[in-house]
Amino acid sequence: MDKAQSLHCDLTVEVIKANAIFRNFYSKYGFECVNELLHQLTEQIALQLKFTAKS
Template sequence: MEIRQYRESDLDSVLESWEVATRLAHEFMTDEFIAQERKNVAEMYIPNTDTWVAELDGEVKGFISLMSNEIGAIFLQPNYHGKGIGKALMDKAQFLHGDLEVEVFKENAIGRNFYSKYGFEYLEEKHHEPTGQQLLRLKFTANKSSNRDAVTGAHFLRR
């Protein structure tokens, strides 16, 4: 497995990973909301974030998008959950930025479990107007990193 910087040629693979993982972890999202967000991911989010991909055998199987120390998204193809890829992506983010913050939907059990096992801690809860769902804001403190488990997962975050 290689963790490398995103290239424009990765867009279709990144969008596929995003949509499959989003549908798995966010049953409450409508098809219309997902279609709009897919467009936003391609046109607004990816071009304005520092995105890294996990490549296995020449194929992108997941990605993480960062806005400084904020994790905007981390997604994996579901068949690759539990194989160390999510952890490797998160380790790259932690290496680049130290302390990290993220927002995850309260209903996203996959994402919440992943963040918890990695060592993220609760900061606050707020309402996400577009979906009507609750968002949890979490923080990872790098100097506590020795306490985290070696865990992987996939999830979507934010928007």
């Protein structure tokens, strides 16, 4: 994550809502939920999380 943040200012990821391990991982890095959607391949609810770099 540190390397990705250093290369890209803002990052967006999708995480299956039921996956608490990854939700907590991204939350610790400052990602915030911006959208909830149906993941097409798994037909599960996914969260779109966004990290906005500080200017």
